[in-house]
Amino acid sequence: MVGLKPPEVPPTAAMKFVSAGMAGCVADLCTFPLDTAKVRLQIQGEVRIPRTVSSVEYRGVLGTLSTMVRTEGARSLYSGLAAGLQRQMSFASIRIGLYDSVKQLYTPKGAENTGMATRLLAGCTTGAVAVACAQPTDVVKVRFQASGALSDSARRYSGTVDAYRTIAREEGIRGLWRGTLPNIARNAIINCGELVTYDLLKDALLRTRLMTDNVPCHFVAAFGAGFCATVVASPVDVVKTRYMNAGPGQYRNALSCLLALLMQDGLAGLYKGFVPSFLRLGSWNVVMFVSYEQLQRAMALALARP
Numbered sequence: 001m002v003g004l005k006p007p008e009v010p011p012t013a014a015m016k017f018v019s020a021g022m023a024g025c026v027a028d029l030c031t032f033p034l035d036t037a038k039v040r041l042q043i044q045g046e047v048r049i050p051r052t053v054s055s056v057e058y059r060g061v062l063g064t065l066s067t068m069v070r071t072e073g074a075r076s077l078y079s080g081l082a083a084g085l086q087r088q089m090s091f092a093s094i095r096i097g098l099y100d101s102v103k104q105l106y107t108p109k110g111a112e113n114t115g116m117a118t119r120l121l122a123g124c125t126t127g128a129v130a131v132a133c134a135q136p137t138d139v140v141k142v143r144f145q146a147s148g149a150l151s152d153s154a155r156r157y158s159g160t161v162d163a164y165r166t167i168a169r170e171e172g173i174r175g176l177w178r179g180t181l182p183n184i185a186r187n188a189i190i191n192c193g194e195l196v197t198y199d200l201l202k203d204a205l206l207r208t209r210l211m212t213d214n215v216p217c218h219f220v221a222a223f224g225a226g227f228c229a230t231v232v233a234s235p236v237d238v239v240k241t242r243y244m245n246a247g248p249g250q251y252r253n254a255l256s257c258l259l260a261l262l263m264q265d266g267l268a269g270l271y272k273g274f275v276p277s278f279l280r281l282g283s284w285n286v287v288m289f290v291s292y293e294q295l296q297r298a299m300a301l302a303l304a305r306p
Contacts (some may be wrong), residue, residue: 003215003293007300015303016046017097019295024092028084033077034280036039039063039145042241053068061276079183080144082160087137095130096189096292102126114127118198127191131184136176138183139244140164146245171248179244182254186236193229194281198222198289215290224290226282234277 011019028035040058068076077200078211105121107114129140140163147156157163167175201221211217243257251257261269 001218003290004297005212007297007304009300009304011296013098015296016100016298017093019094019292019299020097020118021089021093022295023288023292024088024096025292027284028081028088030287031284032084032261033059033065034276034283036068036077036079036145038273038276038280039142039245040064040068040278043245044239044272055303061279062273064219079147080141080160081136083144084149084236086160087134087141090137091130091134092288093132095126096195097289098129099123099191099199100223105300116196116200119172119191119199120210122272123191123195124188126195127187128184128278131180131187134163135180135183136167136262139167139176139178142241142244145168146241160193165219172188177253178246179203179240182236182240182257184244186233186240190229190233193232194225197228198225198285202227215294217295219286221284222263223282226285227278229285230274230278232279234274234288 008246037058041064044058047155059100078236090202099122102125103114104118106118106121106125140160143156143163157166164176172177198221201224202217205211205217205221206213209211211220239254239258239261242261243251243254246257265272
């Protein structure tokens with residue numbers, strides 16, 4: 001099964017935009033439990049204000065998932081899914097769907113090939129714009145994923161809409177954009193490690209004729225992109241998760257969150273939850289890029305039919 005062949009007429013920017021959002025949602029549906037496990041492992045051992053002692057301890061990916069199912073029920077694996085899907089429809093659409101268009105915008109006229117610097121600049125641009133637009137959905141998603149470990153009486157929000165309202169009321173509009181700077185840094189790095197790596201690997205596989213432009217090629221390129229993105233982005237991701245989940249007054253800013261993490265856990269703390277991060281990001285990339293390629297081709301073929 002090699003999927004749909006490339007259409008004669010390339011997909012438009014609008015097709016890529018819509019396809020990226022849909023592909024991001026498909027990938028989230030498939031990998032959301034791994035993302036939740038990653039969040040739980042990243043915030044485990046965090047010193048909270050007021051100080052609390054958690055009776056639940058998570059060990060490894062499978063241990064975290066099994067503990068969550070045993071203590072909170074299977075639904076806890078998808079806590080925050082609604083905000084996650086809302087996030088992908090805006091976030092993935094911008095950072096992935098507009099990548100090719102921005103890359104072409106930055107490419108000098110008459111250039112035969114797109115250079116590395118241009119690809120990196122395009123990845124940073126779409127990543128930063130996507131974060132600026134989708135940050136509130138990310139804040140709510142992380143808080144729901146983290147709050148599942150609390151008792152019903154201690155949970156801060158009754159639903160997704162209530163979370164947006166409560167955060168805006170108690171923390172101000174700035175609360176919905178909490179952690180924007182570390183998230184921009186994270187997604188600039190992830191976009192470069194993910195989109196640019198995928199772009200380069202796919203081009204290399206096609207240029208050397210090791211593979212043709214089909215599903216196996218997309219799978220290999222996406223897997224490599226997921227690994228590279230996890231390695232470079234994990235430290236920023238841990239800080240982002242802790243800072244976004246923090247209550248008012250827990251950290252002064254993202255830097256104080258980083259310093260607290262280093263003092264408490266050392267450098268190893270920057271890679272807390274690395275395995276679930278890679279399992280999630282690697283599998284997310286594979287599902288997303290394969291779906292993305294197929295969805296935009298399907299749209300192009302559907303519109304090309306008389």
